[in-house]
Amino acid sequence: MKKAVIAINEKGNLFEGNFEDSPFYLIVRGKNERKKIQDCALNLSELKDYVLIGRNASDQFRNIIKDKKLDYIFLDFLNIDEALNYFEDYSNKIKVFDENTLEYEEWFDKNKYVYLSEIEALKKALPQKGRGIEIGVGSGRFAIPLGIKVGVEPSRKMGEIAKRNGIDVIFGVAENLPIDNNSFDFALMAVTICFVNDPLKSLKECYRILKPKGQIIVGIVDADTPLGKVYLKKKENSVFYKYARFFSSKEILDLFEKAGFVFKQAYQVLFGDYSKIDLIQEPKEGYGEGGFSVLVGEK
Secondary structure: OOOOEEEEEOOOEEEEHHHOOOOOEEEEOOOOEEEEEEEHHHHHHHHHOOOEEEOOOHHHHHHHHOOOOEEEEEEEOOHHHHHHHHHHHHHHHHHHHHHHHHHHHHHHHHOOHHHHHHHHHHHHHHHOOOEEEEEOOOOOOOHHHHOEEEEEEEOHHHHHHHOOOEEEEEEOOEEEEEOOOOEEEEEEEEHHHOOOOOOHHHHHHHHHHHEEEEEEEEEEEEEOOHHHHHHHHHHHHOOOOOOOOOOOOOHHHHHHHHHOEEEEEEEEOOOOOOOHHOOOOEEEEEEOOOEHHHHHHHE
């Protein structure tokens, strides 16, 4: 998806308010093709192939957009260049998953015991009851075995797979979740935080949608571990990790604190050479030794 409509004002700055009230729109098709048009030339019902970018849209307008099944991103960008840079980065990441869904699915089959070991660590961290959501649900590879029924996903192709697997998929980005305040008991981000544009804003959004005492569960390949260093070395040559940012567990805990979460517990798994793992490993408490860390924060 490489097309966007950005609401702007007479001076070319981001318009604060509803698209229908904006005096101009900037149509973006790819990096260099841009066209400024007046609002009279824009028909919202024809914009299903575009991402809409604006600021401070009313709940009423958001509901109109939802009803028309249009994709939208409303973020507090400082200026038009920041919005365009965000969209370019966002598009590159989505394109990777849209164009390589088969390779993504095959990874889980080829690395069966790595994947199942990660599931075991996540199971340790997830609450035993309550309504949960996965942010960056992908095709549902984590949500399904963990019993999570709702997910947010920006990749249409990945989301369609998740839907076929029984997940209620909501189109959206982690930095601006199209979800009401205090809606869920827990939220899972399984490796997703490595791909978001703004990790802190994403965690703040998770904080917002969680109920009091709700929990955030973040799974990462820990950059400070031997496995993390392997991933860092092959990052530039990897289809999926080229645009990823790897965090250490300590960095995630620092983001937890800034987002308002209180750190509760951690689990780790993937010990030793992960390419030789041929059984489901038992997760241990803590972090720093196992290549895959699961960190839990509470609102």
